[in-house]
Amino acid sequence: MTRHPAASHGAAVLAHEPDGFSLLVAGKRVLRHAADAPCLFVGRGEERMEMYRGNFDIEDYVVERVALRHASMTGETVELAAGPGEAPRLRLRLEGGALRFEALDPCVNRLWLRVPAEPDEHVWGGGEQMSYLDLRGRRFPLWTSEPGVGRDKTSEITFRADVAGRAGGDYYHTNYPQPTFLSSRRYALHVETDAYSVFDFRHPDFHEIEVWAVPERIELFEAADFLGLVETLSARFGRQPPLPDWVMGGAIVGLKDGARSFERLGAIREAGAKVSGLWCEDWVGLRHTSFGARLFWDWRADETRYPGLRQRIAELSEEGTRFLGYVNPYLCVDGSLYPEAEAAGYLARDGRGATALVDFGEFDCGVVDFTNPAAADWFAEAVIGRNMLDYGLSGWMADFGEYLPIDVHLASGVDAKLMHNPWPVLWAEVNARAVRSRGRTGDALFFMRAGFTGVQAHCPLLWGGDQSVDFSRHDGLVTAICGALSSGLLGNAYHHSDIGGYTSLFGNVRTPELLMRWAEMAAFTPVMRTHEGNRPAENLQIDGDPEVLAHFARMTRIYAHLAPYLRTLRDEAAARGLPVQRALFLHFPDDARTFAIQDSYLFGPDLLVAPVWQAGESVRRAYLPQGVDWVHVWTGRLHPGGAEACVEAPFGRPAVFFRADTAQRELFEGLPGAGGV
Template sequence: MDIKRRDLFTGGLAGAALVALPQRAAAAVDTGMNYPVGDFVLSRTEKGLSVTHKQTPDRVLWATQSRGNFLAAEEASAAVTEVGSPEGTFKINDTVTTRYESPTIDDIQVAGSAATVSGTISGPADSVAYTLVFSAVSPTHLQFAIKLTGDKSSSLNRVVLAIDSSKDEAIFGCGSQLTYFNQKGKLVPILVQEHGIGRGKPIVTELVNLLDYDSGGTPFHTGKPVPYIMTSRLRCIFLEDYEYSEFDMRKADAIQIKIWSGKMSGRILYGKTPVDLLEAYTEYTGRMRKLPEWVHSGIILGIMGGTDKVRERIQRTKDAGVPVAGLWLQDWVGTHPTSAGTQLFWNWFLDEAYYPGWRQLVDDIAKDGGKILTYINPFLATIEGHDQLFQEGKAKGYLVQHADGSPYLIKNANFMVGMIDLSNPATRSWIKNVMKTNMVGTGAGGWMNDFGEALPLDAKLYGGADPWVWHNKFPEEWQRLSREVIDETGHGDEMVFFSRSGYTRSPGISTLFWLGDQLMTWDEYDGIKTALVGILSGGISGFSMMHSDIGGYVALKLDIAGKEIPIINRTPELMMRWMELNAFTAVMRTQEGITPNLSIEADSTPEMLEHLRLCGAIYRALTPYRKSLVDEANGRGLPLVRHLFLHYPDDPNTHDIRYQFLLGEDLMVAPVLDKGADSVEVYFPTGSAWNDAWTGKDAGQPGEWARMPAPLGKPAVFIRKGSPDATALATYLKDATAAN
């Protein structure tokens, strides 16, 4: 019997409505009973179960869905198609054939710091037993695990947990989400994917889907999803599992969590404030390593074109007074034209014909305290003459395979690549040696650690490893590989690699993150606005140090009669406003984009260079303050760029703010994210008063919105009154802009 068929279409936008589980007969366990579980208390209530903490017994941390129908299991099968260019987007049709629901609570037993709830859920003709075990891992972590037992349980491969919510409860997290910060009312898929081109932007997404293998994406596509939420009621829950899951928050009174597995495990966290919860959460995820000192000294210039062009542009930039921390030369392996634009040869050998005198270039940059960063991804080129590593990996069985043992080729634009199999220990040793020799050995001070989203869900992996587990696990292991390379070569404190994809434990592994490939636009679907939302949602999800490509990456063009006609491309105004945004984030890094010959660059004109100098001076001037925030990220898991909710949880007006942020606790920034704007609407949260950073005058009233000036070169920035850093911050910004 086909009970339900769901078309997730790359992320659940067409998913079915939340299922209302039917009411069961009264439970066997008496209500009103309390069961101590370490510092937590499990209670049997009229509605089902709830969890509180001894320190604040009146605040419910977790409760079953209000109607008591909190658990279900399904037998289902999925048809999966991987699409996109590059591939890494997934269309999933899930067919449910049997559903078990209507849980009973028959018994609760406590042993030590664990409590076991047992009961049954009913199917069309029989029932299946379940256990829900709560274990106190620490004073702030309560682990839970759901297990199904009995003859029928082995065929059940979906578990659904429905927990209580309220209509006005804002829900944050789910990783680095790029469109919405408050996820209430949304269905969010937790599957690492390419974030797409357009992501729902009208016309653009439709055209990209039509012309480029369904590469458009949706507002819920991200390379860094996490099965974790924090709410305005100071409730925090996350899954420890790697299988695909969904967080369905569309219903007013419930949050439904579904995992594509026959079991589910996770944790419920306790904290008195959002900051407490984030600290507790990052105890599990790991916290990010401190940024190397050299990163703070200025801008990392992204340049392509070979030795002569790079040297020319470095000199032009330095002559303009731009503070330069290092260079990012992603084309160290050489380039070739593709249908998408200028792309790299993915063979991971230095192209010495393209970059003659490479070692001297590295040494010259080092004399000024800078580093040269390169680029790598987990793919190997199949292009003749650039396929040495692919052929070696194929011969040794180091590549992701089809069921028949042949290499599983991944499409990128108009060329195909192999993907390394990180579930194979021998593969890891092999590619690490390549990186140590060809990258660290040639003087690289770090690299862009790109991709990680494309592991096929029907792949054959080493030792029979499950691709449904490894798909979300792959980014962590890809990052772990780079972390091992820099640590094992003795450069761990000075090198930095920045990652695009990620999962729950990535913050404890990667040294830096970036947002991926935004469109060169102003929009909220895939433009500059998504860069800020992605940093904010990532920050509250443990990714404490993030940044974006200045100016975006993706341009769109038409080729007509041999001429390239730009359709979407950078404008000077967009580029300069993006510089201003990134001056108040973890890292300032420029990016040439996919069509360097068409895109305006940070050094294209004297006006652009002067604005780059100004924003670079602001970034460098904030170094003492930013380093203190890096210390907090490393020691407590707090993000540098923070949503207002983290410090103003009692002000509900902060919940839906997307385009304003705190840098630490003492600087508030409202960047210009709209074309032609020279002022912005700013919300001043209750609980603090603020001074305009540029004039020193009082700004706004707590709890109110105000339109504030934001001319080019002086974005809306405010310093919290009474802050220990207030005087220093005012001085830093005054000194940085003195020449203007």
């Protein structure tokens, strides 16, 4: 190949090499192509995808995979072929720091890209990953789905969930995938595609990206430090709407007990709990199934279950407490909204042209087709706007964004397999549009578990999904930390989880210990919210045990005490896109010992939180990053950075430290119980 001068776009440089080309970003080689070591492969595959209630069985038969060894470069454009004299099959072009791709062979529907790796490199991202923060050494398919029960193929609960309903899951299953990763080499790479893709970080010499389509482009970002990378990515994907001020007054208490929910809320307050909201997802009524009590998916108030609800909401508001509900993008066939939507043509179709019906476990639903602008407008205005916001709701769980069936026919004409990943973003847009139409952005709060590239700009709060009600490594309390840290690296500033977990199956039920340890962690997150779970009658609730309730009340007071600090973090999120919960390495980029830590985190720049996440433990060991000294909140003792601290962690006193040089010392020393008081 003839040498030419390097072509530069900002920090990205496409450099000609004797036998290929390199792509450098701020001097870092992120691609290297040569005839004997090609970085690009194309081919054809025949996928098999089966969906069962949000869980997917996916496999691919690779018909062809061809190395594109021959590169022909003209200016800033490269055409690649299998060999000299053969027809080029792929064209790429550097534009504005991104590599744009164009398939020259219409038969190509698979692309593989190899990115050089270093032996000691760490990699993070991939959306919201629940099992591993550092992705190195593992393979991660990126497809929004139910995360599965247990998420560990060696555990009994996962095995039983697989047998009972193909719902066991694995370490890589997530509601919120995103084809973006950050490297400890201080660059980030994003694949702009809606298709199924895979990040494979198992090889010591390269990372391999697999896409079941020719992606639109590969985007590359670099910064001097990790905070700069996160800020850049947040600007790229969109900043989250601000966290409402009212939320910081206390916990959002989740009760689904009909009118009795108000009585129970009063008792929880009398126990000394700070409460900012009452969340009744059963505001729409219930149906009973073998899984447990399920909501009636017809999005209007059930005033039989909640008599005089509109007035009760107004009374709560006068007391300084907001009311929240629940909604998802499906309509049950036996509800009032389904015939209205079907008559207007707002529902997705099946292969025969009839309304597509989805079995959600003993009841069927229609899929509101958000690729139809009229359907999206109707749902935003008539359902969320009139039935929820105008009724008095200040927030809701916006559930089930990952459930788009892959065999439905959409108004846009786009294959549902290509709409499946971005579907949560459309769902978030509908919710955000409704909130904006009432002038309530930054006041009304909806939270989602599903996501994909771009959800950041619309969804004000993520939640970690349906963890098991236990301490398990891959589906318990500790996974909520990993989910917050991984998603936070991609511009999701606000994350929280169900206190006590959600999924209770096969005799797995909450313990007082689990509820108390989960509440301790939640006090140091952007939002404290409880959930009664899928089987409320079989599981302990926060008001079901005096000791648990007293402990919960204390943790809500700790959360509310930190509101001034949380407001500064909200301001920082708005200005820079930095998450509230942060991986340790964000502020300590030169301390390699922080790169793989995922069971402790920074709450903003000044607090380090190491929750107890294993049953039966009352002592916590936590690594404190080097370069600063740390003060143990509850005893006031000073601990040096760059070493492990071992502290007592009885109930009510999780391992929490603040930087000795913080400007927030007075606030932290005033925490209830701080300094041994």
